[in-house]
Amino acid sequence: MSENGIGAAVRRKEDHRFITGGGRYTDDINRPNQVYAYVVRSPLAHARITGIDASEALSRDDVIAVLTGADMAAEVVGGLPCGWGVCNKDGSPMAEPAHPPLATDTVRYVGDQVAVVIATSRAAARDAAELVDVDYDELPAVTDLASAGADGAPQIWEEAPANVCFDWEIGDSAAVDEAFSKATQTASLDVVNNRLIPNAMEPRAAIGDYDRGKDEYTLFTTSQNPHVIRLLMGANVLGIPEHKLRVIAPDVGGGFGSKIFHYAEEAIVTWASKRLGRPVKWTADRSESFVSDAHGRDHISHAEIAMNDDGEFLGLRVRTTANLGAYLSTFAPSVPTYLYATLLAGNYKTPAVYCEVKAMFTNTVPVDAYRGAGRPEASYLLERLVDKAAKVAGLTPIEIRRRNFVPNDGFPYQTPVALEYDSGDYFAVLDKALEISDYDNFAARKKASANKGLLRGRGLSTYIEACGIAPSNVAGALGARAGLYESGTVRVNPTGSVTVLTGSHSHGQGHETTFAQLVHEALGVDIDAIEVVHGDTGKIPFGMGTYGSRSLAVGGMALVAALDKIKAKARKIAAHLLEASEDDVEFENGELRIAGTDRAVTFGDVALAAYVPHNYPLDVLEPGLEETAFYDPKNFTFPAGCHICEVEVDPDTGVVNVDRFCAADDFGRIINPMIVEGQVHGGVTQGIGQALFEECVYDNESGQLLSGSMMDYCLPKADNVPNFDVATNVTLCQHNALGVKGCGEAGAIGAPPAVINAVVDALSEYGVEDIAIPATPQRVWQAIQSASR
Numbered sequence: 001m002s003e004n005g006i007g008a009a010v011r012r013k014e015d016h017r018f019i020t021g022g023g024r025y026t027d028d029i030n031r032p033n034q035v036y037a038y039v040v041r042s043p044l045a046h047a048r049i050t051g052i053d054a055s056e057a058l059s060r061d062d063v064i065a066v067l068t069g070a071d072m073a074a075e076v077v078g079g080l081p082c083g084w085g086v087c088n089k090d091g092s093p094m095a096e097p098a099h100p101p102l103a104t105d106t107v108r109y110v111g112d113q114v115a116v117v118i119a120t121s122r123a124a125a126r127d128a129a130e131l132v133d134v135d136y137d138e139l140p141a142v143t144d145l146a147s148a149g150a151d152g153a154p155q156i157w158e159e160a161p162a163n164v165c166f167d168w169e170i171g172d173s174a175a176v177d178e179a180f181s182k183a184t185q186t187a188s189l190d191v192v193n194n195r196l197i198p199n200a201m202e203p204r205a206a207i208g209d210y211d212r213g214k215d216e217y218t219l220f221t222t223s224q225n226p227h228v229i230r231l232l233m234g235a236n237v238l239g240i241p242e243h244k245l246r247v248i249a250p251d252v253g254g255g256f257g258s259k260i261f262h263y264a265e266e267a268i269v270t271w272a273s274k275r276l277g278r279p280v281k282w283t284a285d286r287s288e289s290f291v292s293d294a295h296g297r298d299h300i301s302h303a304e305i306a307m308n309d310d311g312e313f314l315g316l317r318v319r320t321t322a323n324l325g326a327y328l329s330t331f332a333p334s335v336p337t338y339l340y341a342t343l344l345a346g347n348y349k350t351p352a353v354y355c356e357v358k359a360m361f362t363n364t365v366p367v368d369a370y371r372g373a374g375r376p377e378a379s380y381l382l383e384r385l386v387d388k389a390a391k392v393a394g395l396t397p398i399e400i401r402r403r404n405f406v407p408n409d410g411f412p413y414q415t416p417v418a419l420e421y422d423s424g425d426y427f428a429v430l431d432k433a434l435e436i437s438d439y440d441n442f443a444a445r446k447k448a449s450a451n452k453g454l455l456r457g458r459g460l461s462t463y464i465e466a467c468g469i470a471p472s473n474v475a476g477a478l479g480a481r482a483g484l485y486e487s488g489t490v491r492v493n494p495t496g497s498v499t500v501l502t503g504s505h506s507h508g509q510g511h512e513t514t515f516a517q518l519v520h521e522a523l524g525v526d527i528d529a530i531e532v533v534h535g536d537t538g539k540i541p542f543g544m545g546t547y548g549s550r551s552l553a554v555g556g557m558a559l560v561a562a563l564d565k566i567k568a569k570a571r572k573i574a575a576h577l578l579e580a581s582e583d584d585v586e587f588e589n590g591e592l593r594i595a596g597t598d599r600a601v602t603f604g605d606v607a608l609a610a611y612v613p614h615n616y617p618l619d620v621l622e623p624g625l626e627e628t629a630f631y632d633p634k635n636f637t638f639p640a641g642c643h644i645c646e647v648e649v650d651p652d653t654g655v656v657n658v659d660r661f662c663a664a665d666d667f668g669r670i671i672n673p674m675i676v677e678g679q680v681h682g683g684v685t686q687g688i689g690q691a692l693f694e695e696c697v698y699d700n701e702s703g704q705l706l707s708g709s710m711m712d713y714c715l716p717k718a719d720n721v722p723n724f725d726v727a728t729n730v731t732l733c734q735h736n737a738l739g740v741k742g743c744g745e746a747g748a749i750g751a752p753p754a755v756i757n758a759v760v761d762a763l764s765e766y767g768v769e770d771i772a773i774p775a776t777p778q779r780v781w782q783a784i785q786s787a788s789r
Helices: 015-019 069-074 122-129 173-182 226-238 264-276 286-290 375-393 397-404 426-436 439-451 472-477 511-523 551-578 603-611 673-692 746-766 777-788
Strands: 035-041 047-053 063-068 113-119 133-138 164-171 185-193 205-211 216-221 245-248 280-283 299-307 313-323 353-360 455-464 486-492 498-502 530-533 585-588 591-594 600-602 626-631 640-649 656-666 724-728
Touching: 035 122, 035 264, 047 113, 063 069, 063 122, 063 264, 069 264, 113 122, 113 264, 164 173, 173 299, 173 313, 173 353, 185 375, 205 264, 216 226, 216 264, 226 245, 226 264, 264 280, 299 375, 313 375, 375 397, 375 455, 375 746, 397 426, 397 455, 426 439, 426 455, 426 640, 426 656, 426 724, 439 455, 439 640, 455 746, 486 551, 498 511, 498 551, 511 530, 511 551, 551 585, 551 591, 551 600, 551 603, 551 626, 591 603, 600 603, 640 746, 656 673, 656 746, 673 724, 673 746, 746 777
Parallel strands: 035 280, 216 245, 313 353, 498 530, 656 724
Antiparallel strands: 035 113, 047 133, 063 113, 164 353, 185 299, 205 216, 205 280, 299 313, 455 640, 486 498, 486 626, 585 591, 591 600, 640 656
């Protein structure tokens, strides 16, 4: 292993500019003659718009315009498209209502866009927005998922009777029924997966800039996938030819999935910039983000598992109701279906699985992918159910998992729910987690906690996730309306430095370091002579962006393919320079050498020859040294792991403290262990947040968001999480040359069930068998009091 190559803990190259204030985020950008937008949002969850009077706002000297949905409709602006289609059980398509960037006749959630005020400053636009008088005819609303399909529930869309978007299924229902008929033991569980509000450090922002001379548009935006935004907005919403629209996503301060989607504000500022002939800038404040950024999770499920006398799983039956919010966000239908139900087999060899999902519209913010996107929901349900099954079967949580794991000689393993796992060793990650958690000495720690008047519990979860979100032909067959490949260009400059142009996007993952490590490993170029460029559709090849832990497994493989082309051409050039056969030229450590001799040229010599072709085989090779590759995977990748949590609970207050947490994960080959550990830390912290603190709450009568700020929506803080013990066990992915699997979402998938299993274990002496998530002090205290009566 070289000092800066694959496997080295290279310090992140990009961090110096971030920590010294050199980052350039969308809100840092200002265009000449720029004006500012502020969005007028609905204060009601469901209402007809009967009139908009902007005269008082327009009377102000600092207000440029007030634009409405009627203005956009007059210019035939389209609705925000959904990028994934799902069919009902009978094969009919899902309900897909229109989603106008600005509401035209009806608002359907608190925060729905009604009008946009454009002024000479952001403060002026915000002040003027308060002067826009919107008349509403309020309608009944429903925000509670459990009530959305009830008889007499308010109807949100005419084309979605009973508020059902789709009623979908996967698996073999008859096989599962047969499994239950043969079972000697069963366990069941009702689970709510709490609704979450993303809170990236950087709020969303967008700047639309129309160049009248060139008839070209530029959109600066906080996006995880700029090419997808260009495709969706240009072709579907504004009717702009792609070559006339440039989308730039500069430095982005976190995304966690919430910046994947095409949002109304991007279309509004781009359209308004042409209408007004001036650049238009919009930046959300935190409160605005709470009612405009897509939310995550929000499932209600009932699950049953069938077992034989030995506690071996025979069948799994799951019924889930999923909240989609008021409109279909970009990839919303994929989350509770193909990203959720296909993972319900988990790490286990359960022979029959059936899941049905009913997706509902409600008068709430649209719901879409959030770190893990379907995988956390599946893992939480399954790992809570497996713990309950262990109690029914009289087995320990460890033993029931070992009895049901896919065996090491069982790979590739075809699950009953579509996926085929290519590699794994679930026993090894479990053993590693037991080792680093000091599992055998738990009793001593429990006694020490008791001496302090505290309850101590431990919980574990084993998880698997599907990453890479590909291949395109499979995803297309499942409803994806875009390709899911990735692209990469490697440009070797005449002096031997390298510029990498990637379709992936970095918003905290460290791509500028890990991708540079791949180049260094392949070409031997000094890591500081490697530049990684991303986020600008005017520079990079068409790519699909970053989400689903796909950057290395898909984007990295595109770069590897381009690097292979570079190496092949470099060997041809070197063979000419050395007057040798190409087959005799070896490429290693930045040097091209005739095998078995001391005759060699450096990679820098080859690069210069490629651009100054005085001594160059022009008859067989064109000048230059630049290659592009596209990579479409053969399968998902399947990271897996085991997380173990220990909590202390104060029985007098219900406060839960996570005292110990360990994570043993299989991410395939590790490119940079320091970055991987950081990703695990962040993911576990978010998982602890979901388990103990975070919960989006609406008032079902008024439809108002009650947890509309950080005063009411609790995020985990530094003193809420312990030092994490992290370890890895490597089994290589079998279908990509790097052997990588992905690591960005694992913590958010494995942590919530481990934490809740630990809380339930701590409360078990009171007879508590379940607790709703998040396990807030109020819920824990109430569970203790109820059990004590």
